[in-house]
Amino acid sequence: MDWHTLIEAQPDLARIPAPLRADSELMEVGAGQVMFRIGDRVKSMMAVICGEVRLIRRGKSGSEVILQRSREGFVAESSLHAKTYHCDVVAAEAGAVLFFPMQSFRTALAEDMAFQNGWLAHLSREVSRLRAHCERLSLRSAAERIFHYIESEGTDGKVVLNHSRKAWANELGLTHEALYRTLSRLHADGMLHIEGNVVAVARLPAAL
Amino acid sequence: MDWHTLIEAQPDLARIPAPLRADSELMEVGAGQVMFRIGDRVKSMMAVICGEVRLIRRGKSGSEVILQRSREGFVAESSLHAKTYHCDVVAAEAGAVLFFPMQSFRTALAEDMAFQNGWLAHLSREVSRLRAHCERLSLRSAAERIFHYIESEGTDGKVVLNHSRKAWANELGLTHEALYRTLSRLHADGMLHIEGNVVAVARLPAAL
DNA sequence: CGTACTTTTGAATCGCATCAAATCTGGTGG
């Protein structure tokens, strides 16, 4: 598998300064593999190249709560400020993860101003995106979420999807059936233009 | 109204270095007041002291999408990296907002290492919190969201609520009726201990 | 060609939203 291509495809990773990148280490992980446990000492910053990594907290009675699911990019950014992990880190499916020794990461942040700026920008952007995502998930109906997605993630009432609809449904907090049905209903009602991967608002629902 | 007390009550604001704070400006805003419009030049960093501020994007057909609602703390952190606003900023209800001139803010970030660190930590923490919040909102049932909240926001299967249940319901993306009903059902089923503002997991649902 | 996955549609069910209304609570002013 050509990990290099996958890494370059991620803007945040492509911008990592050479010295830090030289210190990074790629690791292939199996499905279900536990990478770190609560309380483990934080030794590195993690980025997902492929597969799915989850941060999980377990209640003592065996309940399991997912704090984060990530299929791409940095995981657990706040580990930068922590001595130990506050949750388990598990690979939900087989894939590859890039590790940056935390010491090198901190050094790069302190000495490379461009990287520091980039990291700050990355976090800010992430906060914005996540806030919008939360607002979207708070909407009660499938149609509202779809329009919210188009208006917030797209431009000019139009969005180009770069993943499958099933994955989109998952991102919208819906079952894929609900998404398919709502899309075709909105299309039939003349409220959405749908052409392949491009979805555009045609006419807005009166309710909004 | 005593804004000072409210400001000190917010850890993130209390830690703002004196010079920057000296440059800050408090502004009382009325309900519905538009503070900035899309395209306006970013001149300051904003923090909500009281009331509710919203970031809103409008489709040309008059649709309105909420990107962020904030009742406390910094709003639009990513404006630090932007020349102009990418959405409207509106006071949804009357309140007070603190403005930090962006120039002073940047200077403080560059020169005050403790502040810089604090800001980085603030953003990281926010990213973690928001990711967990998104996962919670992706859960389909009221009970699951409640347990997720307790396990992720509380400690040791127990959480102390510092806001009304109505506000909690809103945070969980539920109507207050649904929250009340689910709480009393879970209590009746012996799955939750509820005493005033303390909610604790008693026995976990088999489904989890 | 066959396998795995996505896309699509159908039918039944369940849980949450919604509308309604009563009770409780804390805080204000007379």
Place this chain on the structure above:
DNA sequence: CCACCAGATTTGATGCGATTCAAAAGTACG
């Protein structure tokens, strides 16, 4: 101190919409 009011809490009845289970058709890939 009490009357009063706004808001939170609580319970009830109803309907809608998303989930769920099922299955068929389409599509990519080796």
